[in-house]
Amino acid sequence: MIRRISVACLCIVVLAFLLMPDMFRPVLQPLVAEGMPPIYDRANLLMLTLAHLGLVVAAIIPSAILAVSLAIFVSRPAGSEFLPLSRALTNFGQTFPPVAVLALTVPLLGFGLWPTLLALFLYGLLPIFENTLAAFVTLSPSVREAAAAMGMTPRQRLWRVELPLALPLILEGGRIATIIALSTATIGSTVAARSLGEVIIAGLNSNNLAFILQGGILTAALALLISEVFSFVIRRLQYTQQAR
Amino acid sequence: MLDRLSVVLAVPIGVGMWLPLLGLRANRIAPPQPFSTADVFGFWPPFLILLVPIGLIFIRHPLIRTVLSMAGLIAVLISVGQGAVQLSSNAASFARVSPAVGAWITTAGFALLLLDALTRLRPGPMLRLGLLSCAILLTSLLMIGGAWDRISIMQEYGNRSTLFWTEGQRHLVLAFGSFVAALLAGIPLGIACHRIRNLRAPVIDLLTMIQTIPSIALFGMLILPLGWLAQNVDFAKALGISGIGTAPAMIALFLYALLPVVGNTAAGLDTVSSHVIEAADGTGFSRWGRLWKIELPLAMPVILTGARIVLVQNIGLATVCALIGAGGFGSFVFQGLGQTAPDLILLGALPTVALAFAASTIFGALIDLSKRGSDD
Numbered sequence: 001m002i003r004r005i006s007v008a009c010l011c012i013v014v015l016a017f018l019l020m021p022d023m024f025r026p027v028l029q030p031l032v033a034e035g036m037p038p039i040y041d042r043a044n045l046l047m048l049t050l051a052h053l054g055l056v057v058a059a060i061i062p063s064a065i066l067a068v069s070l071a072i073f074v075s076r077p078a079g080s081e082f083l084p085l086s087r088a089l090t091n092f093g094q095t096f097p098p099v100a101v102l103a104l105t106v107p108l109l110g111f112g113l114w115p116t117l118l119a120l121f122l123y124g125l126l127p128i129f130e131n132t133l134a135a136f137v138t139l140s141p142s143v144r145e146a147a148a149a150m151g152m153t154p155r156q157r158l159w160r161v162e163l164p165l166a167l168p169l170i171l172e173g174g175r176i177a178t179i180i181a182l183s184t185a186t187i188g189s190t191v192a193a194r195s196l197g198e199v200i201i202a203g204l205n206s207n208n209l210a211f212i213l214q215g216g217i218l219t220a221a222l223a224l225l226i227s228e229v230f231s232f233v234i235r236r237l238q239y240t241q242q243a244r
Numbered sequence: 245m246l247d248r249l250s251v252v253l254a255v256p257i258g259v260g261m262w263l264p265l266l267g268l269r270a271n272r273i274a275p276p277q278p279f280s281t282a283d284v285f286g287f288w289p290p291f292l293i294l295l296v297p298i299g300l301i302f303i304r305h306p307l308i309r310t311v312l313s314m315a316g317l318i319a320v321l322i323s324v325g326q327g328a329v330q331l332s333s334n335a336a337s338f339a340r341v342s343p344a345v346g347a348w349i350t351t352a353g354f355a356l357l358l359l360d361a362l363t364r365l366r367p368g369p370m371l372r373l374g375l376l377s378c379a380i381l382l383t384s385l386l387m388i389g390g391a392w393d394r395i396s397i398m399q400e401y402g403n404r405s406t407l408f409w410t411e412g413q414r415h416l417v418l419a420f421g422s423f424v425a426a427l428l429a430g431i432p433l434g435i436a437c438h439r440i441r442n443l444r445a446p447v448i449d450l451l452t453m454i455q456t457i458p459s460i461a462l463f464g465m466l467i468l469p470l471g472w473l474a475q476n477v478d479f480a481k482a483l484g485i486s487g488i489g490t491a492p493a494m495i496a497l498f499l500y501a502l503l504p505v506v507g508n509t510a511a512g513l514d515t516v517s518s519h520v521i522e523a524a525d526g527t528g529f530s531r532w533g534r535l536w537k538i539e540l541p542l543a544m545p546v547i548l549t550g551a552r553i554v555l556v557q558n559i560g561l562a563t564v565c566a567l568i569g570a571g572g573f574g575s576f577v578f579q580g581l582g583q584t585a586p587d588l589i590l591l592g593a594l595p596t597v598a599l600a601f602a603a604s605t606i607f608g609a610l611i612d613l614s615k616r617g618s619d620d
Contacts, residue, residue, distance in 0.1 A: 031468075081247065081248050081249050082248075082249055082252075084360060084363040084364055085249060085356065085359060085360040085363060087363070088359050088360070088362075088363040089356070089359065091604075092359065092601070094556070095556050095597070095600040095601050095603075095604045096560075096597055096600070097559065097560020097561070097563055097596060097597070097600060098560065099560060099561075099563045099564055099574065099577065099593075099596075100560065100563065100577075100593040100596050100597050103577045103580070103581065103589045103592070103593045104589070104590070104593055106581060106586070106589065107586030107589060107590075111584075179456060182456075182458075183456065183457075183458040183459065186458040186459075186460055186461065187458070187459070187460060187564065190567070190578065190581060191581060196458075197458070197460065200458065200460050200461045200464055201460065203464055204460065204463075204464050204467075204567065204568065207467075209464070209465070209467075209468045212461055212464030212465055212467075213461075213464075213465060215458075215461055216457050216458055216460075216461020216462065216464065216465060217457075217461075219456075219457070219458045219461065220453070220456040220457040220458070220461075223456035224453065224456055227456070
């Protein structure tokens with residue numbers, strides 16, 4: 001209960017800040033030197049937040065589709081030869097720092113939106129793939145046998161039995177991927193992608209703590225809120241599955 | 245039966261062999277002129293290299309696959325270096341030769357084949373450590389021998405070799421310093437979280453919240469308070485604490501590192517079964533004796549898993565520290581981004597990735613060894 005109330009409060013504060021940033025001027029004023037703006041004024045904060053979220057959504061959705069399909073493929077008999085390599089690759093891929101992924105995509109794609117999108121997309125694949133694979137591999141054989149005994153075709157079995165049962169774990173992977181992407185998107189601003197990172201970097205460059213705080217806290221708040229939404233959906237799914 | 249993975253990987257390797265291997269640029273920023281392996285060496289060398297993945301389609305034995313794919317990888321790496329020597333011998337002195345798309349594709353293809361062969365080989369922890377040392381030794385020998393000296397990344401290195409090692413040292417100090425600090429603080433905190441039920445939820449919630457703050461923002465948030473500290477407290481200044489540079493970077497890395505350490509220590513101690521604890525109490529262990537001799541050793545694999553996550557994460561995040569003047573390999577990455585110089589970006593990014601990979605492999609082996617120890 002306390003959790004829900006604090007999430008609701010956080011949500012209201014974030015919305016208030018985005019819609020009426022001037023209301024917060026007195027709070028941020030003491031943090032900046034005389035004559036410096038306490039509220040980011042080079043772009044609309046709401047638009048930057050939407051651009052930030054758009055970047056993450058545009059990267060994570062294709063990433064989730066590809067990762068889930070790949071995980072389903074390697075967990076079928078037809079793809080079993082690719083299973084050891086794909087596991088090793090996920091382990092290896094996670095040792096790649098997000099900044100390095102971002103930096104390595106710039107020589108390929110130039111500056112701006114695209115390298116950031118590609119880096120977020122690649123980095124999102126790993127947790128989703130790992131969790132989907134874990135869900136499919138740990139699915140008890142008796143469930144599969146029962147579905148087969150009921151006369152379901154492999155396709156029906158996948159869509160009606162296996163995917164719904166795996167969904168909570170897949171969403172958990174999506175949650176991790178989204179949080180990482182939200183944070184990495186701020187670094188995207190060093191290669192000129194539009195995101196809340198722009199506010200933080202402007203703050204770092206002009207020694208403006210208020211900018212750094214509003215960019216950082218907004219990103220963190222978005223991550224917390226989105227993580228709560230994922231956790232809520234996952235809990236509901238698990239609850240209905242147990243009720244059945 | 246055919247090995248389908250090799251079929252799938254032989255295609256990009258085959259295509260990559262005929263794509264440009266190297267790009268020759270008249271100077272550092274001129275557009276590259278492409279050369280394929282066949283342009284440089286003639287028809288036979290790429291054909292011979294291509295025989296490797298084709299052969300692998302029919303060979304299942306994991307050891308032979310490992311040796312063959314390793315040979316293929318080394319052949320590609322050496323041909324990149326030798327090709328660069330040949331191309332630059334006919335060009336002006338400030339011409340640059342850099343690996344082109346074909347080199348990246350074939351290297352990645354052979355690396356994937358090797359990774360797959362190694363996974364199928366299921367090497368034990370000691371063998372993995374041995375293989376890692378061999379790889380490090382081989383790479384160093386090739387570098388000292390000058391196999392890649394004419395490649396532009398190595399030329400960027402040659403221009404700033406002293407700086408490279410200074411920055412490397414700073415990178416290691418940042419990553420390992422905060423790692424050790426996080427272990428020293430995080431393991432006791434994890435033990436406390438395990439023993440005191442009411443402490444756990446708030447501590448874990450707080451640490452999770454810290455993790456959601458983007459790294460550049462957390463660095464920034466630490467700059468001003470530390471700067472104030474340095475200006476107003478003589479003791480802090482004497483310690484060398486200042487607003488920008490190592491101090492905020494170190495503290496931020498430390499804060500990020502706490503969650504995996506604390507969480508895994510508490511979770512590892514949870515896995516010790518109540519029977520074991522009862523048996524230990526029955527044998528007359530004190531509370532601390534039980535913790536040191538029984539609980540911590542049994543929880544060690546899970547704690548080490550947390551340590552591995554932290555070290556890999558710290559090596560990566562230390563790159564971002566360059567943005568606040570703390571140095572490290574990140575300074576090359578961000579300079580390279582600033583000057584649109586891909587070679588300089590690679591000079592910072594490649595060692596970071598290699599370091600993270602080595603740390604992860606070493607810790608993976610340690611985890612397996614500690615599991616083996618607790619099975620006995």
